[in-house]
Amino acid sequence: MGKIPGVKPPELKSLVRVQDRLTFLYAEHCVVNRDDNAVTLTDRRGTIHVPAAALSVLMLGPGTNVTHSAMSLLAESRSTCIWVGERGVRYYCHGASLASSTRLLEEQAKLVSSERGRLKVARRMYAMRFPNEKTDGLTMQQLLGKEGTRVRRAYERESERTGVPWSGRVYKMTDFDDADLINRALSAVNTSLYGVVHAVIVALGCSPGLGFVHARDERSFVFDIADLYKVDMTIPLAFDLAAMEVSDPSSAARKSLRNRMKDGKFMERCVHDIRRLLLVDRDGGADDLEVEDTRIRITCTVNYEVEPKCQL
Template sequence: MILLGPGSTVSHDALRLLAHARTALAAVGEDGVRLYTAPPLIPDRSGLARRQAMVWADAGTKIQIARRMYAMRLGEFLPHRDINVLRGIEGARMKQSYAIWADRIGIEWHGRKYDRGDPLAANLANQALNHAASAVEAAAAIAVSATGTIPQLGFIHEDPGQSFVLDIADLYRDEITIPVAFKAAKQIEEKPSENIERVTRRRLGRAIADENLIPNMIERIKELFKPEEDTA
């Protein structure tokens, strides 16, 4: 997949050659931190999408995939088989994670607050979290597109049209989204003349490259849909 950044142009011949080479072209934001559009890849194999659909349609295997996702995030395979219980445990762990990272980086933290109608009303840390989360979701959207999996079929998120994208993005909340956002907020505290959105997206763009984030997401998607093993 070629990621086409702002200000780029592409010729008819280039599109023809890309199609011949089965190479996708996606329009992305600066540093690849937004995904604006990408055509369906129509990969040579549909195995991952078929496996995703099969496990999603069965209540037992669906909760098993959710448990796998929580194990990737929390470092342990939780025994619970009720999605609401798992969400509650994850929510409590996230509160701890926010507090730990805030203390580690040296910023004030009074909880996650976000008003969709007035996002700029949030403090610097919460604004940075919003921008960082959007960028990680864009990376996840690229990974989902590249694997040919189905964005609507999520295992933890259920209602949004990008439910599976949100599931994948959340796998990186503790290791990338929170630390990048809080470091950006700290930078703005020290240099108030800088812009919180620009600083956050720049930092996240570097993290996407340094951590090989999109290839890592692709491998995790493949791992999620491996044939089920017997886990307690």
């Protein structure tokens, strides 16, 4: 057999663990290529070299051209590549995930395939939202009723805090501008949250479509996980934006949420919550869950224009 051309791929044992890598690198208006085991970024100002094995995520923005050899190097280095919008605020698609095994995906598929498993995970989700209440004996309908009450009270509380009038959640999926300012702000900030959660889910190797509370949508699990954080994160932020009377709630929502997440703590929390939901039975306890290679920090959002509806 003849010699295979090109640079020899690095051995797995020599690769940098994900938790020790750079969080992400954003590039736009440049050519992405390869030089030995480094990714090169070239524009009119010159060329820079980045060790591929030190990258967790390479974010390709507008105006980027990437070569086949660069993508091969990223795959060999177990680094993922994500195509995003300007400044990384929209997520379009991704390459390989950062997961080293299918463990989480297998557990997710097993749990979602039975009614008992789905209800068990749903109860865990609501237990995270109601830490002082027992949810073991509640049906799905009772859980949804408690969540509905919780969200309505959150809207009323934030309306009183900010002075923004609140008359209910009203929006058209096909016409973003038809809603009032607070409803537009809520749609925009929730859209950004869905994108961040989606990025974490696919990076962990889970399926965005296999949900436990939401169902029959390609992003059901995204909506399930995002609902864990809305009352504490997106609802207060949306009312703050409405109180400031921002002219462009969509742009303001993306930037504001990104600023609140830039320290990476939300990403770590999201990773921990997903693993806790899916692996607690297998590992014997949530406190014993090892992190492995899942400390992922990605700063990007998905360009979703609609919000989900729960289907039982």
